[in-house]
Amino acid sequence: MYTSRITGIGHYVPDNIVTNKDLEQFMETSDEWIQERTGIKERRWIDPKSDDMPSTMGVKAARQAIENAGLTPDDIDFIVFATLSPDYYFPGPGVQVQDLLGVKEIGALDVRNQCSGFVYGLSVADQFVKTGMYKNVLVIGSEYHSGGLEKSTRGRGVTVIFGDGAGAVVLSRSEDNQKGILSTHLHSEGKHAKELALIGPATNRWVDQIMEENDPDDTSYYPYMNGNFVFKHAVTRFGQVIHEALQTNGFQTSDIDMLIPHQANLRISQFIQKQMGLADENVYNNIMRYGNTTAASIPIALSEAYQEGKIKDGNLVCLAAFGSGFTWASALIRW
Template identity: 45%
Template structure:
């Protein structure tokens, strides 16, 4: 069977830096409160008028500038996001057109696994390449959260966490075993769909599908993301990311000592520190950028890959573990020989 590897990476974060102390007073929070509970010091917010596909396009431009892959080699797009440009069509076709690839008619897939979107998309890309369906699959994870956050005290738990950004990569056939996506494992538990972060704005069970009185504080709550205050969410994230990581390692007869870097989804620093503690991995093997960018959902892992490969922390041949947990509930992990 053809082997697949991560051939190229790229990233983009908006220039607008929003520090904790610069968040609106209406949130009724503080820099100390946010840092202690989330590990977030600051985040990036997109410029007015930007859409999610714009951020992804800039991340692709960054990747192409590195010269590791050519634009005309890419024959498929997978776009992972919870914040598409519009309710439909998906963001993939907008990205294709903005890149100037529309006349090539390459297929575009849109997936909605939120914080687990990268891992789900990576499994798809790996399968496409290994079976020979496509040769060079562009996987994009991008989000604009800032335009849909509740900046009142009601939205504090969600708003302090999230930022905007994009990370992309290309999965291609591997020429040798030095670089290879070894395995990806993913899961879901629909019983947690409304227990984790969610947004009911587009409720197809309503007629009309969107109708809220903006002056009614209770009714307009469904306009914004909601995250029930529950220890169950934290415990689920820690348990599931630990379980899937150990399952992957056992499947490949590897141990935690074989891992060079843990490249986890950047949801909350306390979750990640608890996961690596349960795995028995030293914290100096764990990569973070949540303090700079907040939670960028589907973009967090590819942002880490791009940032830490650019500064030569992650090197070719390193063994990477990429656990993620998201709303749905969805979760998974990949073992990658980078």
């Protein structure tokens, strides 16, 4: 079997910056309240007048990643696109990326694992490359949250957290078995699905039914999150899946050069960092600038950390995520 390595990386975020002070204009909140609970100072929200969508943002990040890999779009053999906010209900944005990149009729797969989506997508791509089926796989995480948030005091518990953006990597075949993705670990616990979910509209509750009910108190078409419940599960599952990756490969927490957790809440990341005894320079967080960008959060953070020289050749890098589903996942990489 071959080894798969990340050979290219890139990210894109909208130009429009929305600060906590900006949110005070249309909901009862404060910069202090938001930072204390989440660590977020600002986020990027798409300007509705722009052409940014999950697919187009994904392509912008993808072009960076492809160029960074020293490849052209025609070198890509397969696309994996992770998102909870596709341009359309169907089809998924993977096929849009194929079209926008102007490449041959390669396969495109959409992954719907929300906050864990990018790591799930990376794991899928890893299998395709390792078995020799594909040589270069493009993996994208892209989200457009801001258009579907309840921008009011009632919805502030969710709205203040989420931002828009995209990140991408190129995963390529390698015969160097000392570097690349060492292992990936995927889990789910569906009994908690409704604790972090968007219930409707959906196939069991279509738009016409919602309109017929005409209930002004109906919030089913906005994201719902049981914050404390999710937090308690997140800090447990994060630790478990990181240790699983380390133990599988014979490492200890002290061997981690860079941990990139899903940017759900700075308090979760800080809890995990303290629990594992990692120094500040061994954990990368950017939630204070972008908020939670769900499937895009890990590739955006990974791209920034790499660009800032915080990930170097030979480093042991761990990616870990937890979110809606519940799903959680990790990937251990020798850079």
